[in-house]
Amino acid sequence: MAAFDAGASVLTHAFNGMPGMHHREPGPLGAALDCAHVTLELIADLVHVHPTLMRLLFSAASGRVALVSDAMSATGCSDGAYALGSLEVTVTGGVARLKEGGSIAGSTLTMDRAVRHVISSGISVSDALAAATLTPAWAMGLKAFPSPGEALEPFLTDADGNTVAA
Template identity: 55%
Template sequence: MTRRVTGKVVTPTGVIRQGCVEIRDGRISAVADYPSVRDGHWIVPGFVDMHTHGGGGHTFTTGDPESARQAAAFHLGHGTTTLLASLVSSPFALMRDATAAFRPLVEEGVLAGIHYEGPYLSADRCGAQNPEFLRDPSTAELTELIELGGGAVRMVTLAPERDGATAAIELLVARGVVAAVGHTDASWEQTRAAVAAGASVGTHLFNGMRPVHHREPGPVVALLEAPNVVCELVADGVHLHDGMLGFATSVAGPERAALITDAMAAAGMPDGEYELGGQAVTVADGVARLSRDGAIAGSTLTMDAALRHAVDAGVALPDACRMVSTTPARAIGLGDRVGALQTGLRADLVVLDDDLNVVRVMRGGDWVE
């Protein structure tokens, strides 16, 4: 059976104003002009969130599989058809248990993989990460987790200045896992060394990093200037000023800038008291902060809201669509499967109205109820 979705189709090369996406057996079989279309909705690729801790009142950070399933379903309703379940800095036992619990969800396709944000992070730049659990990278721990995951472990964020970081990056890359630089006080030189060792992602650029200085560029500049590094950006107006969002996008380009949510369980929920990695979080006016010191504690963002915010900030819609879909898919090694409206890829798409609000979501050729 062939299904057609018509409207203003956003492809990797531009917009087909009168377009059609043809779907067969869960995959895109054709993308073409469809002259009979008049004033249709926007048709954009399904969003790919490479960094999220939860949403809809549910979390990935405790390793509970039912909570993970519900969090993924929440984000799917906002157009995220592919996501990584991000943990926070935790004891090794929790990392191991969560990996074992999430592996079936990855095999089922509910999750695209697991992301460890920590615990191999800087104590000086830990942000909302629990300092109690921070430690130096361990190749023994990582090897056990990767083997336990059976392909489920897809990305690890670490601080390159910590002892053992280079060996950890080399191990990750050799095992097909993305090494990301984040929550770091590294120098420009240390960050460049991490990139040379194989690190290919900058975790929520600017946030949890030594700031830029004209005599000490630090990690931000090293990551922005590296041609093989994808830089994550949280487009919520809280993590980044819109001027900085625009600056980073102009430097990296949409092919190296990926929008993420960094969402926690409070996404889509009322203001109130929440928890992240064993720490109390207060959400007020939609902004999540640690109760003890006011540090930003993830976000309440969804990917559709991130897309709207980026467009409102001046990013052209086709570029913003690359940043929420194509670029993150490629960054986590899934660009040959998802992330664009092109022939052969899984039929993941989002129908948006002219205000870029979600109308319908399709995943694998089926409309999401």
């Protein structure tokens, strides 16, 4: 809570690399859910987070879930041996794991698949698309995007997020 009270506004990779929620110790996830200004990142590859918890997150943090890929260099490639920095990674069945210890090592998820996984988990198409587009844009402070409830007019942006054409 102290970090969010001090201005932190994004919970990185909800459910992953953090203690789980407990009824007496809600942990980082509970703190993020309790702070309306916090965006919660979700790796929706069906490996990092189970569909039940994806539905729970979308329900508990409506409009605040941002899909992220956590993709590593093996994304779009066949199964095999890869590196994540200095760490050796083995990708099997599209799942990246550290060669030593077997921990999940990033993902091979693409954003289009993340959207499809979220929809197949029972989230509405509009909520899934917002989690892949509008919510991350708002979290990054991109001004070209509308506020919640406003209509979205088509536009293009440059690499800095500035509107360059309508």
